[in-house]
Amino acid sequence: MKELRPVQVILLGFLITIFAGSILLALPIATQSGQATPYIDALFTATTSVCVTGLIVETTMTHWSIFGQAVIILLVQIGGLGVITITTGMFFMLRKRITLGNRMLIQESMGLNTMTGLVPLVKKILIGTGIIEGIGAVLYATQYVPEFGIGYGVWAAIFNSISAFCNAGMDIVRDDSLRSYVTNPVMNFTTMGLIILGGLGFVVWKDLWQGFKKIVKDKVPVKRMIQQWRFQTKIVLSITSFLILFGTILIFLFEYHNPATMESLSLPQKIQASLFQAVTTRTAGFETVAQAALTDASSLVSMFLMIIGGSPTGTAGGVKTVTFAILVFCVLSVAKQEESITLFKRRVPQNLLAKALAIIVINLIVLMTSVLLLLVFDHGTFMDSCYECVSALATVGLTKGLTPNLTIAGKVIIIITMYLGRVGPISMAIGFSQKNKKKMVMYPEQDLIL
Amino acid sequence: MKELRPVQVILLGFLITIFAGSILLALPIATQSGQATPYIDALFTATTSVCVTGLIVETTMTHWSIFGQAVIILLVQIGGLGVITITTGMFFMLRKRITLGNRMLIQESMGLNTMTGLVPLVKKILIGTGIIEGIGAVLYATQYVPEFGIGYGVWAAIFNSISAFCNAGMDIVRDDSLRSYVTNPVMNFTTMGLIILGGLGFVVWKDLWQGFKKIVKDKVPVKRMIQQWRFQTKIVLSITSFLILFGTILIFLFEYHNPATMESLSLPQKIQASLFQAVTTRTAGFETVAQAALTDASSLVSMFLMIIGGSPTGTAGGVKTVTFAILVFCVLSVAKQEESITLFKRRVPQNLLAKALAIIVINLIVLMTSVLLLLVFDHGTFMDSCYECVSALATVGLTKGLTPNLTIAGKVIIIITMYLGRVGPISMAIGFSQKNKKKMVMYPEQDLIL
Ligand SMILES: [K+]
Ligand SMILES: [K+]
Numbered sequence: 001m002k003e004l005r006p007v008q009v010i011l012l013g014f015l016i017t018i019f020a021g022s023i024l025l026a027l028p029i030a031t032q033s034g035q036a037t038p039y040i041d042a043l044f045t046a047t048t049s050v051c052v053t054g055l056i057v058e059t060t061m062t063h064w065s066i067f068g069q070a071v072i073i074l075l076v077q078i079g080g081l082g083v084i085t086i087t088t089g090m091f092f093m094l095r096k097r098i099t100l101g102n103r104m105l106i107q108e109s110m111g112l113n114t115m116t117g118l119v120p121l122v123k124k125i126l127i128g129t130g131i132i133e134g135i136g137a138v139l140y141a142t143q144y145v146p147e148f149g150i151g152y153g154v155w156a157a158i159f160n161s162i163s164a165f166c167n168a169g170m171d172i173v174r175d176d177s178l179r180s181y182v183t184n185p186v187m188n189f190t191t192m193g194l195i196i197l198g199g200l201g202f203v204v205w206k207d208l209w210q211g212f213k214k215i216v217k218d219k220v221p222v223k224r225m226i227q228q229w230r231f232q233t234k235i236v237l238s239i240t241s242f243l244i245l246f247g248t249i250l251i252f253l254f255e256y257h258n259p260a261t262m263e264s265l266s267l268p269q270k271i272q273a274s275l276f277q278a279v280t281t282r283t284a285g286f287e288t289v290a291q292a293a294l295t296d297a298s299s300l301v302s303m304f305l306m307i308i309g310g311s312p313t314g315t316a317g318g319v320k321t322v323t324f325a326i327l328v329f330c331v332l333s334v335a336k337q338e339e340s341i342t343l344f345k346r347r348v349p350q351n352l353l354a355k356a357l358a359i360i361v362i363n364l365i366v367l368m369t370s371v372l373l374l375l376v377f378d379h380g381t382f383m384d385s386c387y388e389c390v391s392a393l394a395t396v397g398l399t400k401g402l403t404p405n406l407t408i409a410g411k412v413i414i415i416i417t418m419y420l421g422r423v424g425p426i427s428m429a430i431g432f433s434q435k436n437k438k439k440m441v442m443y444p445e446q447d448l449i450l
Numbered sequence: 451m452k453e454l455r456p457v458q459v460i461l462l463g464f465l466i467t468i469f470a471g472s473i474l475l476a477l478p479i480a481t482q483s484g485q486a487t488p489y490i491d492a493l494f495t496a497t498t499s500v501c502v503t504g505l506i507v508e509t510t511m512t513h514w515s516i517f518g519q520a521v522i523i524l525l526v527q528i529g530g531l532g533v534i535t536i537t538t539g540m541f542f543m544l545r546k547r548i549t550l551g552n553r554m555l556i557q558e559s560m561g562l563n564t565m566t567g568l569v570p571l572v573k574k575i576l577i578g579t580g581i582i583e584g585i586g587a588v589l590y591a592t593q594y595v596p597e598f599g600i601g602y603g604v605w606a607a608i609f610n611s612i613s614a615f616c617n618a619g620m621d622i623v624r625d626d627s628l629r630s631y632v633t634n635p636v637m638n639f640t641t642m643g644l645i646i647l648g649g650l651g652f653v654v655w656k657d658l659w660q661g662f663k664k665i666v667k668d669k670v671p672v673k674r675m676i677q678q679w680r681f682q683t684k685i686v687l688s689i690t691s692f693l694i695l696f697g698t699i700l701i702f703l704f705e706y707h708n709p710a711t712m713e714s715l716s717l718p719q720k721i722q723a724s725l726f727q728a729v730t731t732r733t734a735g736f737e738t739v740a741q742a743a744l745t746d747a748s749s750l751v752s753m754f755l756m757i758i759g760g761s762p763t764g765t766a767g768g769v770k771t772v773t774f775a776i777l778v779f780c781v782l783s784v785a786k787q788e789e790s791i792t793l794f795k796r797r798v799p800q801n802l803l804a805k806a807l808a809i810i811v812i813n814l815i816v817l818m819t820s821v822l823l824l825l826v827f828d829h830g831t832f833m834d835s836c837y838e839c840v841s842a843l844a845t846v847g848l849t850k851g852l853t854p855n856l857t858i859a860g861k862v863i864i865i866i867t868m869y870l871g872r873v874g875p876i877s878m879a880i881g882f883s884q885k886n887k888k889k890m891v892m893y894p895e896q897d898l899i900l
Contacts, residue, residue, distance in 0.1 A: 203899065231896055254826070296832045297825045304818060312899040323900050327811045334808035335879035341804055346896030350800045354791055355900055357807045358784035361777045368754060375747045376704070382746045382833040429785035446681055446796030449653065449762040450773050450805055 007431045014050060014079070014423055021046030021075045030068035037063070040411055047415045049075035051422035052315060054169030054285035054397020055388075055414060057404055061172045066155070069172055073159050079422065080166025080198070080315040081129065128205060129165065132197060136161030139190040143181075144173065164194035167315045169285025169397040182288040183269050188276055195284040196244075199310030200236060207233040231346060232322065236311040239321040240282070243305060247278030250301045260293035281305035283316040285397025291387070292400040299387060299400075306394040307363070317395030317421055319363050326356040355426070362425045367393050370417045378402070378410035392417040457881045464500060464529070464873055471496030471525045480518035487513070490861055497865045499525035501872035502765060504619030504735035504847025505838075505864060507854055511622045516605070519622055523609050529872065530616025530648070530765040531579065578655065579615065582647060586611030589640040593631075594623065614644035617765045619735025619847040632738040633719050638726055645734040646694075650686060651764030657683040681796060682772065686761040689771040690732070693755060697728030700751045710743035731755035733766040735847025741837070742850040749837060749850075756844040757813070767845030767871055769813050776806040805876070812875045817843050820867045828852070828860035838864065843871040 026042035028034050037045075041057050045064075048055050049072045060069060078085050137157045144160075145153035156173045163170045174180060181187035200208075207229045214220040214228075226234075252274035255262040262270045276288045281302050294302065309318010329343040330353065341348040370389040374380060380388065384400045391398045392414045406414060420428055476492035478484050487495075491507050495514075498505050499522045510519065587607045594610075595603035606623050613620045624630060631637035647655075657679045664670040664678075676684075702724035705712040712720045726738045731752050744752065759768010779793040780803065791798040820839040824830060830838065834850040841848045842864045856864060870878055 232898055235898065295825070296835075297822055299832070300818065300822050300825065320900060322898050326898070326900075327807065330804055331808045331812050331815075331876075331879065332883075334804055334876065335883040337880060337883075340800070343896065346894060349895045349897060350790070350803070352898060352900070353800070353803060353807065354780055354784055357777065357803065358781045359900060361810075362781050365781075368750065372747055372750050375745070375750065382749070382836075383831075385746075386832075426781075426784065429781065430787060433782075433785040433787075444796060445799045446793065447799060448682055448685070448772050448776070448802060450770060450776075450802070450809060 005431070007427050010427065011423055011431045014419065017075065017078055018043070018046050018050045018419070021050060021071060024071045025064075025068060030065055030071060031063060032065050033063075040408055044411050044415055045072065046075060047418050048397070049073075049168065049170075050079035051395050051418040052076055052080050052166050052168040052283075052317070053392060053395040053418045053421070054163075055392060055399055055403045055418070056170065056397075057406070057411065059175040060170050061175065064172075069155075069159060072170065073162050076166050076168040076170070077162055080162075080168065081125065082315070082422075125202065128209070132194070133158075133161045133165050136165060136190055136194045139186060143184065143186055148173065160191075161194060164191050164284060164286065165198040165315065167195060167198050167282070167284045167310065167317070167395070169280070171286070176290070177287040179288055179290065182273055182276075183265065185272065188272055188288065191284070191286055192276060192279045195279055195282055195286075196240070199282045199284075199314045199316035200240065201311040201314030201316075203230060203313055204233045204236050204311065231344075232312075235325050235343070236321055239325050240311065243308060243321070243324075244275070244278050244282070247281065247301060247305050248275045251277045251298050254295045254297040254301070255289070258293070258295055258298075261289040277302065278305065280398070281396065283309045283318050283394050283396045285391070287398060291398045292384075296383065299383060302398070303387060303390045306390050306396045306398070307367075309394045309396075317393075319359050319394075323356045323359050326353065327360060330356075358429075359424070359426050362429060363393065366417070366420055366425045370413060373413045374410060377413065378407050379405075388414065389417055393421040395421045455881070457877050461873055461877065461881045464869065467525065467528055468493070468496050468500045468869070471500060471521060474521045475514075475518060480515055480521060481513060482515050482518075483513075490858055494861050494865055495522065496525060497868050498847070499523075499618065499620075500529035501845050501868040502526055502529050502616050502618040502767070503842060503845040503868045503871070504613075505842060505849055505853045505868070506620065506847075507856070507861065509625040510620050511625065519605075519609065522620065523612050526616050526618040526620070527612055530612075530618065531575065532765070532872075575652065575655075578659070582644070583608075583611045583615050586614060586640055586644045589636060593634065593636055598623065610641075611644060614641050614734065614736065615648040615765065617645060617648050617732070617734045617760065617767070617845070619730070621736070626740075627737040629738055629740065632723055632726075633715065635722065638722055638738065641734070641736055642726060642729045645729055645732055645736075646690070649732045649734075649760030649764045649766035650690065651761040651766075653680060653763055654683045654686050654761065681794075682762075685775050685793070686771055689775050690761065693758060693771070694725070694728050694732070697731065697751060697755050698725045701727045701748050704745045704747040704751070705739070708743070708745055708748075711739040727752065728755065730848070731846065733759045733768055733844050733846045735841070737848060741848045742834075746833065749833060752848070753837060753840045756840050756846045756848070757817075759844045759846075767843075769809050769844075773806045773809050776803065777810060780806075808879075809874070809876050812879060813843065816867070816870055816875045820863060823863045824860060827863065828857050829855075839867055842867040845871045 022039070022043040022045075024030060025045050026037055026039050028036045031037055037058070044057050047053070058064070060072065064072065137154075137160075140157035140160045141154055144156045147153065148156060156171070159172050162168075169177070171177060178187060178191065197205075211225040211229065214225050215222065248271070252270060255274065256270065257263055262273050265273060273288055277298070280286050283306060291299075291302075307318055308324045309320055310316020311321045325343060326341075326348055329348070330341050333341045341353055367389055370393065371385050374385045374389060375382070378385070380402045384402050387398070387400045388402045390396070395418065403414070472489070472493040472495075474480060475495050476487055476489050478486045480492075481487055487508065494507050497503070508514065510522065514522065587604075587610075590607035590610045591604055594606045597603065598606060606621070609622050612618075619627070621627060628637060628641065650658075661675040661679065664675050665672060698721070702720060705724065706720065707713055712723050715723060723738055727748070730736050733756060741749075757768055758774045759770055760766020761771045775793060776791075776798055779798070780791050783791045791803055817839055820843065821835050824835045824839060825832070828835070830852045834852050837848070837850045838852045840846070845868065853864070
């Protein structure tokens with residue numbers, strides 16, 4: 001254990017959690033029928049849960065017993081909080097003190113500048129998560145209890161709330177996700193609220209909470225509170241708002257006349273459904289309209305939004321809003337022939353630029369490889385295969401119908417893609433590379449013609 | 451004229467050439483029937499010629515008269531040599547001396563370090579082009595003259611040779627490109643040779659020619675000659691070889707059992723056809739197998755190769771091999787947690803990294819926008835639309851059959867995409883941006899969590 005580097009701890013932690021989950025789910029007790037699930041499907045389900053992807057090969061409501069569902073939602077909760085729960089869990093499990101290196105890893109990935117109290121921090125995050133998921137569960141219960149009775153209604157509401165906040169996108173009440181609630185505002189806005197909050201990430205939660213306290217307690221004006229937010233928070237909130245607005249408008253336009261999705265809805269319902277589609281691609285994976293019925297144009301917009309995904313240190317996947325911001329502002333800086341890359345009057349350091357570039361490139365490479373393998377080893381169309389792989393890589397969980405019909409090879413491809421998507425292919429690359437000892441050799445700079 | 455910046459000269463030069471060509475092609479004399487071509491089709495044909503794309507709405511052999519064909523191949527020759535012919539042409543046309551700024555532009559884009567003689571350089575390039583295209587024409591003539599007689603055979607051979615060296619991919623002997631020559635080694639290897647040479651670019655031509663002279667005249671050993679090549683040349687040759695090998699193997703695998711393309715061919719013919727497909731995606735656009743019949747897996751590999759395209763300062767399009775090299779080595783450096791991005795023991799400067807990133811991002815944005823618009827305004831499937839737009843943006847000219855059936859809106863979308871692809875969307879962005887006067891303001895560096 002001593003020789004594992006922090007990033008390897010995370011890679012291994014996710015793997016162990018997945019395999020432990022798969023064994024529990026392969027037990028006969030985990031299914032309603034009492035028959036053991038084939039191991040590949042148990043593994044697929046454990047992976048989709050820990051990676052908070054939400055692509056499913058068996059309908060969660062009908063196939064799994066309450067025990068199975070409990071295992072799934074526990075895996076979702078562990079996987080959703082990701083680095084924090086996995087790493088601290090790994091160390092408690094191994095009865096080891098959290099070493100300085102790993103402490104730094106957690107702090108760096110959570111955006112903390114101080115070395116103070118990790119344990120209080122983890123506690124705060126868990127309490128905050130509990131409160132938000134509790135509120136979500138109450139709201140869901142107002143709809144589920146009348147429909148399913150007190151017992152299953154409350155269970156379904158808790159399941160749904162954890163699943164939404166963790167951006168997992170699974171539910172235990174239907175086999176068509178939230179399609180029957182497309183016109184129900186409580187279901188729509190509860191789900192969207194949880195998805196967005198979960199996807200904003202820890203740094204933003206902290207700023208939002210402190211801002212809220214300042215306004216309520218210290219009567220600080222809103223404008224001044226916003227000024228005090230961290231740069232990261234401002235970027236995340238602007239890009240997230242922009243993406244949701246942009247997505248809603250385009251999907252509204254492209255689905256307005258689509259009889260298979262929104263044509264029959266009223267204008268406000270159309271807007272609500274478009275908004276939901278734009279929000280769910282922030283890698284949640286619930287759907288209120290059938291993804292297979294979307295126009296190709298909407299599907300392309302959805303894939304674009306999925307690849308970008310949520311924000312760093314949150315429960316969402318994708319290459320992340322901050323990476324997207326750096327890419328866009330790099331283009332603007334190069335177009336203006338500026339000496340350095342600037343982002344809202346801040347210089348982007350070279351190593352950050354390189355990391356953003358590496359993230360986008362390696363994600364594209366993994367995506368293409370995954371689509372290519374799926375085309376070779378499975379039977380989907382090009383569009384359906386692209387949608388499936390984007391969904392798996394960005395841990396979204398939306399499908400055009402391929403998932404339940406995947407061959408074994410296809411399932412293996414998607415399992416690997418989901419894992420890579422959750423740990424981040426760049427972490428994988430770092431984990432498997434030998435760290436280059438900072439040599440004294442400084443290679444000469446080399447200009448090239450592009 | 452004085453106020454135009456160099457990059458704007460190029461943007462405008464291409465535009466003027468396209469519009470002049472479209473007017474000539476719209477004349478009744480340009481068609482075999484003597485009937486004027488609709489202007490949108492004349493504009494499409496002029497654009498596809500100047501941008502050396504090769505997507506065509508009218509069969510070049512049957513629709514256009516010898517005059518029309520001559521206009522087309524002249525536009526191809528001008529567009530193929532690109533920056534050099536367009537800019538020098540612009541200045542001769544405007545009877546202006548070539549200013550220092552524009553001299554520097556040409557030199558920079560040609561990778562010259564010295565300020566000596568532009569005119570002798572342009573002469574050398576034209577003579578070299580003439581010699582290579584002459585050899586190509588003779589080789590084509592050995593096949594075309596027996597088939598079409600001396601007159602049309604020679605004309606077709608010259609047309610084909612220019613078209614191949616300039617990576618335009620048009621011909622005047624068939625309406626199915628080179629499919630009937632799929633088993634003909636002279637046609638295959640002449641075409642591949644011209645495509646590759648044209649796509650390597652000026653810097654490499656210079657090194658290859660000087661290396662050739664050294665070996666013949668000075669009896670320098672090959673190994674030492676290679677050591678003396680510029681870094682750019684080594685990168686271009688390694689990446690080009692890698693891409694061709696990689697493409698050939700995958701396409702061979704994915705088409706081996708495809709009855710619509712290669713199943714009936716012998717093993718060496720299968721290899722030859724796979725090699726041709728891998729080479730033609732270096733943005734030439736000739737085809738020996740029907741693109742519409744390719745498996746989805748081969749189509750994806752082909753799109754990947756097309757997006758990368760050829761090498762800088764050559765006749766090919768795409769984001770270019772050198773950009774691709776920087777992207778890949780950036781991932782490797784980040785994975786190894788190196789302090790700087792290194793490429794074969796050379797450091798990549800920050801501005802080069804930013805430019806590579808900007809090129810890949812803006813190309814992806816233009817590509818997605820183009821596919822989205824085509825899906826909305828035309829009737830192609832997702833795969834066919836992706837293939838068409840990749841082909842247009844990377845100036846390739848391969849199609850799965852969409853081009854001749856495009857609506858007017860579709861034609862406009864493809865025309866704009868071809869133009870952007872040839873001038874490079876990043877040049878466009880630079881041309882339209884106000885150059886940021888180097889301010890004394892140095893913004894603070896800002897770290898972010900990705
Ligand atoms: K998800
Ligand atoms: K071409």
